[in-house]
Amino acid sequence: MSDRPSRPKTANDHPLRQWAVDEMNLRRFAPVPEDCQIYQYVLLVDAAQRQPEDQYLINDRPDFAEWHLSPRSATAHTANGVHFLWERHTEASTITLILPANMPAKLADPYLYWLANWPGAILRATRVRVVPSQKEVDANLDAMGMAGVDMVCCDVNGVLRIWSDFGIHNDGFGRLLVLAGDVSDNERGRIIQRVQELGNYRNMALMGFPTVQEYGPQVDELEKQLSLHAEQVAIATDEDNDDALLQQLADISSRLELIRSATGFRLSATAAYSEVASDRLQALEITPVAGYQTLTEFTERRLVPATRTCATFQARLTRIAERISRVMHTLDVRIDTRIKAQNLSLTQSMERSTLLQLRLQTLVEGLSVIAAAYYLVGLIGYMVKGVSALQKGYWPEIIMGAVTVPVILIIWLFVHHLRGKVLQETESKKE
Template identity: 50%
Template structure:
């Protein structure tokens, strides 16, 4: 190539060609099964695809899609989705017995079946009318309508004794490729409908738990608003934290399922729009049936998700408000403590000044006494009278002043060193207050 190709280009183009459905002739028989498969079961699934017990005539096997051609004009389509696998068997009406060995083989497929349907495709509505009595449809639940410009479908969306649902399709002279796409849309509508409803039972089971958590949160919020002095804020914070943790657990355990259900419901709605449903008088249509149950189920899941999100936000707001109140009380207590420390510092400073003054007097007294001893020693050598008294009188003020200046210098040096350490650490309001008082004194 004369250009640099993006590494994702071929993967994106390949993605557009996935979900291919084989052509469907009329009359024909189809069986489709949707398996929910965990990631730990994917390896076993790949092993079955790589070495099936029935040797196909030909196969086109890809990472997420495979087509197998078996003897007896039977085609098997395999498609892998995010959390499910869809397997479809297609055969002509005369060779439908060839699917029996494959159906027995699929009984050992990993995972659990979420939907299993048998489709009967005929060429015209008159042919379909002949098959209707033997289909066993419930008249009260029968859905029948035209789709895609004339193709008529019948089903009651019930599970029969053999574990399969039934769907009857009158092709009305459609070409095989076109009919294959219509059948694919019909099946995807049912598959995504079931996948969307898959999130409803967990939500219904969790509703009482969510109601209880909402009641507990309302009770704690009321206690926070009442500001009951007898209620310990620490206990209230602990209770709110427990409620918040329970809500977080519910969100983490169910967020994927609820989000997936909403996405599947949207895809089902898109498939329904693509079918261009036209109702028939006296029957429910494919539009009426999903709206009767799928739409309420989807709204229930959406309501649960919104309630869970709002309760999580409310619990977070309550915890933040309670933390603010606790911080305010702690700051008030710290202020009272600083005030008591300030009073103590003032008393200590006064005592310290008194001790310093007394120390100056005591040091001066001993210094003068030493000078007096020296002077008396000089007087012992026979010098003039009163010299000793003169020296003592002159030395006493000088000694007192010197000692005072020395003590003051030591004190100011200590204050500067302490102030530097306080500013470096960025802490110690009480220490700054002590330094300011010392400077003032």
């Protein structure tokens, strides 16, 4: 966190301007003197532990002369040379304590106890000893319990020399010995920060490898089932099996998506952490020391295979999804072709039915002509009889002949009215 006084905000400032400046100054390390001890924890803190962590950070802290707090970072120091840094990451928190080498235990213990009880699961804990001269190196290597063929020793950035066995000792800490070199405290702090960030991001990146080991057998089984399913699709001739094959393929796809959902974040995080660790490794400009393995050799020996395995696993999931898509497309095409054939057969059947109805309608129309002629002759007969009855005075026949034409007219008007009403309703429905 920057100690600069905050600048008054102007009307023309972009809402993210101050955030961008704060972000660029977020990860500044404290000055590291040439004779000191550094304790650093990287803790995985889940969502449920964030609020207890905030409370612990604010309410349970020991005495500091100056204290600066922001939502994602905090810095503090005392008059006798104690420095504290806290930083919140996406899924972890990093806490660092810098103590003078000759600080009495009764003064250092409250700060160490505070760090030791921090909420979260420890992913990495490192105890760094910075010494001012070469003559103190051997004594401190023995005191820190570091020895053996696995010792890493190299020069970083051409000014500092480091030693570590990168193991976990009885007190739960890893060990790092640093020869201070002829640099300023601020420069020394920046270099040690890069060394520590390399180890921190390396451990975060390696967390994806157990995930691959856990889900690898399930993916093997999915691939086997998909291969068998593809063979069944290729040789299947019974149309009734297509629906069952499609359902089986949907089940395989669902299980794959569950695996991708469970591993996606961790594998993506592994790729990101690995890239940052690689950047930090390059920035350290490692120079070998004869008789020792370098930090580059130690890091790449395990990190590179692990991250490549994770990347291969993620690519494998993508390829399986593509294979499922291709097999499903094959099934869809086959089912669609069968449906089109069924539709064609149905259309042909409907065409035959329509032709039959047309023939029947033609026959009915022919018979209707005969019926219409019969009734028309009858109507004409009624009118002729009515005219003939006028001379004889037969009133029933006269009346029948007289009403024939009006009845025909009334029926025609009624049918015409109904036809117009039906056409009107049809047009209104179209609109």
